[in-house]
Amino acid sequence: MTIQILIVDDEQPIRESLSGLFEDEGYLVSTSASGEEAVARFRKSPADCVFLDIWMPGIDGLETLSRIKQINPDVPVIMMSGHATIDTAVQATKKGAFDFIEKPFSLDKLLIVLRNAVEKRRLELENLDLKFETKKNIPQLIGDSKAIRSVRKQLDKVARSEQHVLLQGEHGVGKSIAARILHEGSSRVNVTFVKFKKYNLTDEAVELELFGYEKGAFAGALQAKRGRLESAHQGTIFIEEITDIPIFVQKKLLHVMQEHRLQHVGNPNHIPCDVRFIIGTQWSKAELLERGDVLKSFFSQLQPVVISMPRLRDRIEDLPQLLEVLVADQVAHLAGEPVVFGEDVIRVLQNYTWLGNVRELRNYVERCHILCSGQTLTLDTMLPLNAAAQQGMSFSSVPDDTVLEDGFHDARKQFERSYILHHLNKNDWNISKTATDIGMERSQLHRKIKSHELTQTDQ
Numbered sequence: 001m002t003i004q005i006l007i008v009d010d011e012q013p014i015r016e017s018l019s020g021l022f023e024d025e026g027y028l029v030s031t032s033a034s035g036e037e038a039v040a041r042f043r044k045s046p047a048d049c050v051f052l053d054i055w056m057p058g059i060d061g062l063e064t065l066s067r068i069k070q071i072n073p074d075v076p077v078i079m080m081s082g083h084a085t086i087d088t089a090v091q092a093t094k095k096g097a098f099d100f101i102e103k104p105f106s107l108d109k110l111l112i113v114l115r116n117a118v119e120k121r122r123l124e125l126e127n128l129d130l131k132f133e134t135k136k137n138i139p140q141l142i143g144d145s146k147a148i149r150s151v152r153k154q155l156d157k158v159a160r161s162e163q164h165v166l167l168q169g170e171h172g173v174g175k176s177i178a179a180r181i182l183h184e185g186s187s188r189v190n191v192t193f194v195k196f197k198k199y200n201l202t203d204e205a206v207e208l209e210l211f212g213y214e215k216g217a218f219a220g221a222l223q224a225k226r227g228r229l230e231s232a233h234q235g236t237i238f239i240e241e242i243t244d245i246p247i248f249v250q251k252k253l254l255h256v257m258q259e260h261r262l263q264h265v266g267n268p269n270h271i272p273c274d275v276r277f278i279i280g281t282q283w284s285k286a287e288l289l290e291r292g293d294v295l296k297s298f299f300s301q302l303q304p305v306v307i308s309m310p311r312l313r314d315r316i317e318d319l320p321q322l323l324e325v326l327v328a329d330q331v332a333h334l335a336g337e338p339v340v341f342g343e344d345v346i347r348v349l350q351n352y353t354w355l356g357n358v359r360e361l362r363n364y365v366e367r368c369h370i371l372c373s374g375q376t377l378t379l380d381t382m383l384p385l386n387a388a389a390q391q392g393m394s395f396s397s398v399p400d401d402t403v404l405e406d407g408f409h410d411a412r413k414q415f416e417r418s419y420i421l422h423h424l425n426k427n428d429w430n431i432s433k434t435a436t437d438i439g440m441e442r443s444q445l446h447r448k449i450k451s452h453e454l455t456q457t458d459q
Helices: 012-024 035-044 061-071 084-094 107-133 147-157 175-184 203-211 247-259 283-293 316-334 343-351 357-372 408-426 431-438 443-451
Strands: 004-010 028-032 049-053 077-081 099-102 167-168 191-196 236-239 261-263 270-272 276-281 305-310
Touching: 004 012, 012 028, 012 049, 012 305, 028 035, 028 147, 028 443, 035 061, 035 107, 049 061, 049 107, 061 077, 061 084, 061 261, 077 084, 077 107, 107 431, 147 175, 147 305, 167 175, 191 203, 203 247, 247 261, 261 316, 261 431, 316 343, 316 357, 357 443, 408 431
Parallel strands: 004 028, 004 049, 049 077, 077 099, 167 276, 167 305, 191 236, 236 276
Antiparallel strands: 261 270
16 A cells, blocks of 8 residues: 655645655655645545645635545644644644644654554554445455355355465455455454555564564564564464565464464564464466565465455446445445436446456445435446546557547657556555566656656546
């Protein structure tokens, strides 16, 4: 998950300095010079965190905060000011501000506040995932297609065993739900289910998060911390993407699988750790071995059961049923009246190539609920997917004549934007992996993302 930050300040030097700082930390950054511009940008492409100046011409920061919170009440907004009063800070807090920082900025303070806000956003997104994964607290894969019925049958058989499982499929197909089903159907159901995803963690931080550490194990380790594996003892852990786990950590995981014990970082002693591993990946077993992202011993020694999850476009007949569940989920989470999708709109959605699968569909339904609550959507009022999607096509299937009338520069720019977006979505917006796949420097890819104004809501 790549975090999108919106910086709102009427002073260009501040926008540029904050952009440079956050981009160096691996975040995607967009900027606005006024409250009005920020609200319009946020409505079109919601950010995961907002840095918002209080004193600006036009609508001030407090009013901008109110309008942003109307669009998304959960987004963390960090207020900035060089001469704010206590009363102003209190007002901002009452309106839902996440934190308040004063100018001139302390860079360390900025990054600490940002990381806290990002962690809050990450936990909220995980909670949304869990809410979608459960209907009446029972994990379900929605649909009656032959493909999804086959997967449900496989999961039911495997759940009762103690075998480790590899769930293979594109991003957004429901691997997290399948992992929960495996846990709920196992003898470990009354013990913890733990989910792990790398997000923006460094390789070293992945090791610390999974294995835990002792007080004094490294600079800044002021107290000991349990790792995810220890928390999952006698239960199940789901690692969302095995290629995100560095090889040296995979070796330690393999030791846990074989020996049923682990070591905290900074402690030579072993502690018991009996965990069932469910491993997710977007790659096939052959691709994993060819790429070298995964130890061959994972397969040669563990021989996990492999279950392939179908893409949404391969079970598109399930889309109406998915819409029904997703709409109900939005009403339960955000309140408001349900959105109704007309038959013509459903046909358009069924003709669209959902590269982001069910996750992309869920994001689309969420946007519809926020902006069109209580409305019946028609072909004239439905929210756009993208230019190609309105004709029921993915970018790769757009006919050549759609750009033949453009000048060469515009046509090349359109292809470049679609090309980069395709690979970002394919890699779940993992910047390093995308840069490697397309043969581009990471810093250059960041500049391209910014110049094309790409966000994770783009498909």
